[in-house]
Amino acid sequence: MTATADVSAAWQAYQRMRLQLNGRINRELSRSTGLSEADFDILFLLEQSQEGTMRSIALRCGLEWEKSRLSHQLRRMAQRGLITKAAGAVIELTDRGREQIAAARACHEAAVRRYFGDVLTPDQLATLTAISDRVVSRLTQDREHSGQ
Amino acid sequence: MTATADVSAAWQAYQRMRLQLNGRINRELSRSTGLSEADFDILFLLEQSQEGTMRSIALRCGLEWEKSRLSHQLRRMAQRGLITKAAGAVIELTDRGREQIAAARACHEAAVRRYFGDVLTPDQLATLTAISDRVVSRLTQDREHSGQ
DNA sequence: TATCAACGGTTGATGTATCAACCCGCGAGG
DNA sequence: CCTCGCGGGTTGATACATCAACCGTTGATA
Structure with a gap:
């Protein structure tokens, strides 16, 4: 115990x-x-996909976000010219968005390495992965408490 | 490597x-x-201290929050009757606040145990503590990047 | 003494997260 | 054919986080 x-x-x-x-x-x-982190997560997913387009629902599943959260975020990002909304709830990366996520990815990876990857041992990293998987599976298991 | x-x-x-x-x-x-988590963190600190009073600056140090964040949060909590603001930037727990934090503490502890403490082995917990301390000390070390 | 810089605190503006209410298209069952 | 519910998406309200600008006090220095 x-x-x-x-x-x-x-x-x-x-x-x-x-x-x-x-x-x-x-x-x-x-x-x-x-x-922002929210911007980054969305642009990252969009960049992953070929053609830089994804349906809203695919973003929602990938990010595990609430639908209203995604809707608000996409509206703000469209206003800033990072993405465009096409017919059929299709979201498309703009050239501007593509530039920004490329730069941001480099910055993000460097920071993760500097503050996280570089200071932990392989054993610690493996244990952290195991811990995370364990906790997440516990959370998934009693989804009934979640309310979502 | x-x-x-x-x-x-x-x-x-x-x-x-x-x-x-x-x-x-x-x-x-x-x-x-x-x-909210913010409410909880503040009420928790206040309850810890005898008499249920703390200076703003003590809360800020304990929580490591920005000053404007604390100010806004305290204003909202005072409006809801969870705390009162006395002279000299002293924050005082109200009876209502005391009731709420007592209930919340039980709920919070149960959740932490259910989703975290109960599913991890002592070894995993110890490793997570070591990982966290290591990362935090790395962050503290080059504070110059922080901007804060 | 006069001033100035630093610090604690407040305020307003903006971006972000969450909840509830709503609109719409569609398929199941009457 | 109807309608009813469900799921994807939007919107508005509210709470929370962050930044910059500001106000007062206090303590160091010219």
Whole structure:
């Protein structure tokens, strides 16, 4: 039986890492490219797909976002000229969007490596992957609590 | 040298856990107590301290929040009657706030245990703590990039 | 003493997240 | 053929996060 103190220590340490790590990466991304994490995630998925087009529903499944969240975000990104909305709920990457995600990807990868990949051992990385998979599978398992 | 693929796999798994785990816990907290994560964090700190009072600056240091964020949040919480603002930037827990944080703490602890503590081995918890400390210390080390 | 810089705190503007309500097209069952 | 429900998408309201600009006090220095 795991002691409460150990769980609590791990939780607190994890919270600290979560807040600071993602804060730092997002700040660097925003400062050097003007893109938010939300922008980045969407553009990244779009760039992955050939032709740079995806249906809304595919984005939603890939990101596991709520539909209203995606709708609001796509509207703002279309206003900024990063994407365009075509018929049939098809979202298309613009040239401007393509430039930005290319630059942002480099910045993001560098930050992830600098603050995460480079400071952890292969063992730690493997354990973190296992931990994450375990927690996610637990969450998926009792989806009934989720309300979503 | 750690392979790029391993870093990337660990990063993606971690991101999934981060998004889903915190999303679930916050949703349960909000549904069953009406408190957001921000509310919870502040009330938790206030409850810790004897008398349920703290100076703004102490809250800011404890939470590592930006000053404007704290100011906005305290204003909203005062409007909802969870706290009161006294002279000298002193924040005081109200009776209503005390009730809510007590209920919320139980709910939060149960959720952390259910989705996190109960599904990980002592070894995994210890490794996660080590990972978190390592990453946080790396972040603290080159604070110059932070902009904050 | 006068000034200035630093710091704690507030405010307003903007972007982001979530919930609820709504619109619409479509297929199942009457 | 009807209609009813479901799912994809939009919209509006509200809460939260972040940035920049501002206000007051305080302490160091010219």
